[in-house]
Amino acid sequence: MNIAVLGTGVVGQALADRLSGLGHQVFMGTRNVADSLAKTEADRMGNPPIGTWLKEHPKVQLVTFKEAVDKGGKLIVFAMNGQVAKECLHAVGEQLLNGKILIDISNPLDFSxxxxxxxxxxxxESLSEQIQNQYPTLKVVKTLNTMSNPVMVNPKLIEGDHSVFVSGNDTAAKAKVTDLLKSFGWEERNILDLGDITTARGTEMxxxxxxxxxxxxxxxxxxxSIKRAQL
Amino acid sequence: MNIAVLGTGVVGQALADRLSGLGHQVFMGTRNVADSLAKTEADRMGNPPIGTWLKEHPKVQLVTFKEAVDKGGKLIVFAMNGQVAKECLHAVGEQLLNGKILIDISNPLDFSxxxxxxxxxxxxESLSEQIQNQYPTLKVVKTLNTMSNPVMVNPKLIEGDHSVFVSGNDTAAKAKVTDLLKSFGWEERNILDLGDITTARGTEMxxxxxxxxxxxxxxxxxxxSIKRAQL
Structure with missing residues (x-):
């Protein structure tokens, strides 16, 4: 299916790479396409600039935030720092967000x-609740924010059972996100639905x-990993 | 050894029971001994009043907070709701706390x-840091606050590896607490020293x-349980 991935950093790249590899058409959203492509230096973690990454991922299309959501079908992955979430979604606009699923894997980190x-x-309160409150018709599903990006898209990197949490108000949206998690390799028993979007406080914290x-x-x-007693 | 356990609720009872069973002399501290013994009803969780519990634990002595710390040797277990931590430690007084180890298993929960x-x-900030800042010569070690009391004192209730965190500024104090955790059944590989007392923010959160x-x-x-990749 068509999926919008908002963000060109390592998290966005990891998600876009995995989704594209699974056969989805990924529209990667950025603030300004020309500015993103003009970058020639690796980031502070040593990751190559997005232009280089795109050459290795020719099926992924780099477009604006708005265009990504417009073309990205019903599924949006928000894969940027939590601090820019509101700016990014504002750039997309309420009309385009209406009725779509937003997979929020961001965290409200303040490195200042x-x-x-x-x-x-x-x-x-949580960042996910703030987004949900601001866009009531958007179906916000918080997940994957409690681990590093290689583990998000390839849980088998860590042997045995370990957990991914899901929070959201819309049951059908959570079911769709759960299917996506399974396609990444997450076992159903390790996908823990915590309840409504207020439970995102726990996973952000x-x-x-x-x-x-x-x-x-x-x-x-x-x-x-959440381990339960076998009583 | 002699150990003070501050608190007569289920967490204090679980710790006192386990420590007493391991051969330690436990002095259980309460605000007012007569008031505690006068209680005849079970608490809202159905646990018997402390007087009944004490009859089943004749080796445990119920005394005031101050007396418990005075007689409890170098080790104090704070096993009450975080909201009463400052009141309780104030009742003990800085002089008696000086140089001792406080195992803080409380959480700053506000149920109001x-x-x-x-x-x-x-x-x-964390509650443990607040206590440490208020009593600089007290050696605060945060641990066990991330699980229910039966699991604290009997980790084998849950099969396989699962984790207990330790935070504190004093290395020798953490080593002593680690020994105590091992005596409860915690495997060394599952006791995760996170660093100084500021890391208690993470476990409280x-x-x-x-x-x-x-x-x-x-x-x-x-x-x-913290699961690591075998890379």
């Missing part, structure tokens, strides 16, 4: 005071622990 | 607006997710 970042919304574990392990190849 | 509770401190999982599973017999 260095590492570790704090959350710019938490505890009594584990980021501080994730970041400390990342510092400890010095690798992003780990994930949370 | 119902379920799910919010955190009364989070994101830029996963409580909202824990509570949503508790609602989903309708059982407290689960735990977080």
């Amino acid at each position: 005071k260095g590492f570790p970042p704090t959350l710019f919304v938490s505890n009594t 584990i980021l501080p622990l994730w970041l400390r574990l990342y510092s400890k392990f010095q690798t992003p190849f780990f994930n949370f | 607006k119902g379920f799910p509770p919010t955190l009364f401190v989070s994101n830029t 996963i409580l909202p997710l824990w509570l949503r999982l508790y609602s989903k599973f309708q059982t407290p017999f689960f735990n977080f």
Whole structure:
């Protein structure tokens, strides 16, 4: 199917690569196509500029945020830093967002005071709820935000059972997202539907622990697993 | 050894029972001994009053907070709701706390607006840091706050590997607490030292997710497990 992936960074690239590999037509959205293509340097993590990446992914089309959502069918993946979520969705506009599914894999991280970042919304609200409240006809599904991007799209990188959480108000939208997760390799038993979109508070709030574990392990190849007693 | 357990609720009871069973002399601290013993009704979770519990645990001595710490040797377990932490430690007094280890298993939960509770401190600070800042000579070690009390003291209730986190500024204090965790049955590989006491923000902030999982599973017999890739 046609899918919009908003964001050209490593998370957007990982999602676009995987979705494209699964046969979907990906429209990758960016603020300004010419500006994105004009970049010639690797990012601070050593990842190549998007122009280079696109040459290796000729099936992925780079377009504006708005065009990506317009052409991307019913599914939008928001794969940017949480701080630009509102700007990005504003650029798309309410009319185009109406009735679509937004897979929100972003986190409300504020790096303005260095590492570790704090959350710019938490505890009594989540970024996903803010987006949902601003666009009531958009079907926001929070998922995949609790792990690094290689694990998101290839859970088998980590042996055995580990968990991905799903939050959202729309049952049909969550079912569609769950199917997509399964196509990435997630086992149904490890996809944990937490309930409505307010449960995204919980998954956004584990980021501080994730970041400390990342510092400890010095690798992003780990994930949370919920283990239950066999009573 | 002698150990002070502050709190007579289910968490305090679970810790006191386990520590006493391991041969330690437990001094259980409460606000007012006569008031605690005068209770004749089960709590809202159906747990018997502390007087009944004490009859089944004749080796455990119920005393005031202050007396518990005075007699409890170098180790204090704070096993009450986070909201009363400052009041309780104030009742003990800085002089008696000086140089001791405080195992903080509490969480800054605010139930004043119902379920799910919010955190009364989070994101830029944690309850453990507040306690550490207020009593600089106390060695605060945050641990065990990310699971239900039966799992805390008997990790084998859940099969396989699952995790307990440790945060604190004092390396020797963390080593002592780690030994205690091992005596409960925790495997060394599953005891994750996150670093200094500021890392308690991360473990306190996963409580909202824990509570949503508790609602989903309708059982407290689960735990977080950190799974790493075998690269």
